[in-house]
Amino acid sequence: SLLGLTGLRRRQVGRLSGGEMQRVAIASALALRTRVLALDEPTSQLDPQSAEELLDTLARLNRELGLTVVLSEHRLERVVGYATHMIYLGGDGLAPVSGPARQVLPHIPLVPPVVELGRVLGWQPLPLTVEEGLPLARRSPLLATAVAERSSGEGPGVRPGVVALLVRDLHVAYADRPALRGIDLAVHEGEVVALMGRNGAGKTTLLRAVAGLARVQQGEVTVGGRSIAGRSVADICRSVGYLPQNPNALLFADTVREEILITLRNHGLQAHPPIPPAALLERLGLSELADAYPRDLSAGERQRVALAAIAATHPALLLLDEPTRGLDYCAKEALLKLLQEWRDDGMAILLVTHDVELVARVADRVILLEEGKIRVDGSPASVLGDSPAFAPQMARLFPGRGWLTVEDVLMAGRVTGSADRC
Numbered sequence: 222s223l224l225g226l227t228g229l230r231r232r233q234v235g236r237l238s239g240g241e242m243q244r245v246a247i248a249s250a251l252a253l254r255t256r257v258l259a260l261d262e263p264t265s266q267l268d269p270q271s272a273e274e275l276l277d278t279l280a281r282l283n284r285e286l287g288l289t290v291v292l293s294e295h296r297l298e299r300v301v302g303y304a305t306h307m308i309y310l311g312g313d314g315l316a317p318v319s320g321p322a323r324q325v326l327p328h329i330p331l332v333p334p335v336v337e338l339g340r341v342l343g344w345q346p347l348p349l350t351v352e353e354g355l356p357l358a359r360r361s362p363l364l365a366t367a368v369a370e371r372s373s374g375e376g377p378g379v380r381p382g383v384v385a386l387l388v389r390d391l392h393v394a395y396a397d398r399p400a401l402r403g404i405d406l407a408v409h410e411g412e413v414v415a416l417m418g419r420n421g422a423g424k425t426t427l428l429r430a431v432a433g434l435a436r437v438q439q440g441e442v443t444v445g446g447r448s449i450a451g452r453s454v455a456d457i458c459r460s461v462g463y464l465p466q467n468p469n470a471l472l473f474a475d476t477v478r479e480e481i482l483i484t485l486r487n488h489g490l491q492a493h494p495p496i497p498p499a500a501l502l503e504r505l506g507l508s509e510l511a512d513a514y515p516r517d518l519s520a521g522e523r524q525r526v527a528l529a530a531i532a533a534t535h536p537a538l539l540l541l542d543e544p545t546r547g548l549d550y551c552a553k554e555a556l557l558k559l560l561q562e563w564r565d566d567g568m569a570i571l572l573v574t575h576d577v578e579l580v581a582r583v584a585d586r587v588i589l590l591e592e593g594k595i596r597v598d599g600s601p602a603s604v605l606g607d608s609p610a611f612a613p614q615m616a617r618l619f620p621g622r623g624w625l626t627v628e629d630v631l632m633a634g635r636v637t638g639s640a641d642r643c
């Protein structure tokens with residue numbers, strides 16, 4: 222019950238959603254009642270609310286039972302407020318930096334948005350969490366600036382063009398349990414749509430249905446004006462790139478380069494690749510790994526190889542399921558730029574993610590799914606801004622302003638400062 226699994230007690234583990242499965246794994250580790258718990262990105266597939274509940278639980282077990290928790294995490298904004306001690310491994314043979322978060326954070330190139338803003342504005346003491354930043358934000362002269370100004374999410378991003386994906390009254394069920402209950406959705410060329418929601422809401426099922434991998438019970442899916450009904454997955458994937466939650470499912474070649482070449486050959490594009498493979502590897506920070514065996518790589522590297530393999534054809538519609546899982550801030554930054562470029566080239570991108578900071582920076586529209594139905598569909602500011610569960614750090618720091626990112630805040634305050642991250 223601590224991990225919200227009571228209702229799933231009788232379910233087969235292999236048939237749970239990614240986040241549900243992650244919670245089962247954590248529960249089984251906790252059940253061992255060891256004195257030390259080592260967790261490798263335990264919140265990577267959890268929705269923000271479940272992540273917070275898990276971290277609260279771990280903090281309580283630490284306080285009350287003396288449990289030692291060693292936890293690796295890329296999404297610092299989620300964990301920094303809980304950590305009594307932090308170790309930063311810079312890689313490339315650099316010595317680790319170790320100490321209380323306040324001492325370690327200055328050595329980390331990329332930090333949570335509230336820390337980044339605090340650095341630019343010279344806030345002292347530097348806030349590590351939104352809670353610590355709130356008193357400083359309330360006294361900030363930035364609050365005198367106009368409410369409506371913001372840079373991301375609206376403006377050039379919103380330009381509904383041709384409909385790339387149309388979903389009408391879509392119903393999907395597993396056995397007799399409904400997973401999608403009447404989804405209506407359109408994604409346009411040149412648009413990044415973020416699909417968010419609690420674990421088990423049906424996000425992965427929706428992507429799978431569009432890629433032809435889940436059986437459609439009722440309703441219709443049209444990609445590029447053509448219905449997917451009766452078509453093979455291979456045929457659908459001529460115009461759809463689908464990155465599943467588990468990238469291992471896509472990796473089977475002997476080298477990273479070969480993964481891309483296989484995709485190109487399968488699509489008959491080897492002579493004229495839409496994106497030169499070397500350039501794609503470079504953009505994803507994989508050049509030095511071109512000859513490596515994909516399955517030996519780290520989770521974040523495998524994630525990027527899988528993305529390279531499905532994006533090599535420059536598909537008209539890109540479906541991404543948790544693409545930032547396992548990515549450090551720099552890799553995430555590179556991905557973000559790539560998505561923006563592809564979007565500007567006219568690609569339609571449907572992005573499933575629990576990463577609210579990523580959504581704040583890249584999405585043109587946000588859809589919240591709840592128990593297989595669309596609850597809200599709107600601009601990032603309108604959907605995330607006031608949401609208790611999904612608001613990014615800047616929206617919590619400056620409620621009611623419509624600011625979602627550090628850039629929004631700095632632009633509204635006409636502050637020049639670095640938001641240069643990598």
Ligand code: ATP
Pocket residue numbers: 235236237238239240241266268395396398399400418419420421422423424425426427
């Ligand atoms: P998460 O954020 O945890 O990845 P999600 O929103 O992607 O979740 P889905 O994986 O689409 O959720 O699952 C939707 C519902 O369908 C959940 O209740 C899940 O337990 C159930 N489900 C998923 N896959 C199967 C399956 N193969 N068989 C039976 N039920 C399934």
